[in-house]
Amino acid sequence: LHNTQIPLKGIVHAAGIAEYQVLQDINLNTLESTLRPKVAGGWLLHQLSLGMNLDFFVCFSSIASVWGSRGQAHYAAGNHFLDTLAHYRQALGVPALSINWGPWAGGGMASEETQTLLKRMGLEPWQAEEGIAVLAQLLGTNIVQATAAKVDWNIFKAVYEVKGQRSLLKQIGTQQQEQGEVQPALRPQFLEQLDALPANKRQSFLIAHLQSQVAEVLGLEPSHLADVQQGFLELGMDSLMAVDLKNRLEVSLGQSLSSTLVFNYPNIEVLANHLATYILSLELSTQQELQKDPKELSQASVELEQFSEDELASLLDAELAALVN
Ligand SMILES: NC(=O)c1ccc[n+]([C@@H]2O[C@H](COP(=O)([O-])OP(=O)(O)OC[C@H]3O[C@@H](n4cnc5c(N)ncnc54)[C@H](OP(=O)(O)O)[C@@H]3O)[C@@H](O)[C@H]2O)c1
DSSP states (O other): OOOOSSOOOEEEEOOOOOOOOOGGGOOHHHHHHHHIIIIIHHHHHHHHTTTSOOSEEEEEEETHHHHOOTTOHHHHHHHHHHHHHHHHHHHHTSOOEEEEEOOBOSSSSSOHHHHHHHHHTTEEOBOHHHHHHHHHHHHTSOOSEEEEOEEOHHHHHHHHTTTSOOGGGTTOOOOOOOSEEOOOSSOOHHHHHHHHSOHHHHHHHHHHHHHHHHHHHHTOOGGGGOOTTSBTTTTTOOHHHHHHHHHHHHHHHTEEOOTTHHHHSOBHHHHHHHIIIIISOOOOOGGGOOOOOHHHHHHHHHHHHTSOHHHHHHHHHHHHHHHHO
């Protein structure tokens, strides 16, 4: 860093290794090799350049350290170190900028396969010239850390909130419809067919429909889904597939559905029960009365726990009296 007539005026830290491995499979070697360029590399550049009068010190960090990325916990941690280093440098009064980049096209560490997957999640890659323009823009500001990604929030938010709301995304509005009835031009064919069936055939028709939709989403034959109690997660369903399933069901049922539907009702049986009872209000034959929604049951039992035995007895009396009348 010292051995030149021309003073060094800026540093761009762009070294890194991206390997995909789920957390439980990351061994010490993989962890070290992923952290080394980011942590050791970033820290060395920081220390060795501290006495220099730099104009800029830029760290190429990643969106992985902002909202996480499956199979990249180690990479996310390394990038998070760079983000923290930038804030630390700012506290020392020296130049610092960490950019949490979304994917770049053009043959870097985001392979074609990764880019395709990220596009499905609503993330478009930067072309090199676009990325450089963003870098130039940020260098002209006092910003210490910025996320630079091309995001379609409608898609991204649905995928990232499939298991529940994320506080990071709370303020981000999307154009998704509120839950409730959609007004399609035509009543979906599936509903027409369902209505035409006698009451005692509807549940099995709904289950067969779910089997075929789940099978398409998972790329399996419907015959693989004979066990309607087998969990979607166990069958290999990920967040993208869960959103895909929800979207398909919204079309076939003509209703917008909760973004956490598949996570809350995680197998065909409970999903069918929920849809039949609470979304479609299906009339079934008496022998076929669907079981109570398990979520509702647990909610009910929590509520019942709040009453004393005497209170419960009088509640029961009131319920019986109402039935008799
Ligand atoms: N490309 C993207 O979509 C993307 C998105 C977000 C963030 N980023 C970040 O942007 C930076 C550049 O990405 P890229 O796509 O240009 O990556 P890349 O093509 O894979 O290049 C990474 C570079 O880091 C060097 N490197 C790896 N380990 C090193 C070590 N221990 N010491 C010194 N150099 C080391 C590699 O050198 P060798 O070739 O000699 O191994 C390689 O030249 C990375 O820090 C990455 O984390 C990239």
